[in-house]
Amino acid sequence: MGRRIYAALRKQWADINVQIAPSNCTLKEYIQNLKATGVDENEIFSNIVGDFQRIDVFAKQGYQIEQSAPEEAWQAFYSLCEDGYNKYIV
Numbered sequence: 222m223g224r225r226i227y228a229a230l231r232k233q234w235a236d237i238n239v240q241i242a243p244s245n246c247t248l249k250e251y252i253q254n255l256k257a258t259g260v261d262e263n264e265i266f267s268n269i270v271g272d273f274q275r276i277d278v279f280a281k282q283g284y285q286i287e288q289s290a291p292e293e294a295w296q297a298f299y300s301l302c303e304d305g306y307n308k309y310i311v
Contacts, residue, residue, distance in 0.1 A: 264308075272309075
């Protein structure tokens with residue numbers, strides 16, 4: 222989510238210095254923290270998958286700067302989509 226926000230801010234307000242400071246928790250801790258607030262694990266993964274895709278889609282639409290992602294990240298994205306975490310796919 223932080224990368225997507227950064228990309229949008231850099232595109233929309235290119236003349237300001239932007240820094241995104243995510244928490245220093247692991248993915249496992251992030252999921253546990255959200256689950257403790259009542260958020261369903263499927264919802265968490267669907268959000269992550271959707272945000273990852275929007276990094277690419279919104280850049281192509283001109284809303285964000287372009288960012289690269291390693292091939293293994295894209296492979297994980299496609300695998301998660303096939304596993305049903307595609308609720309927020311554009």
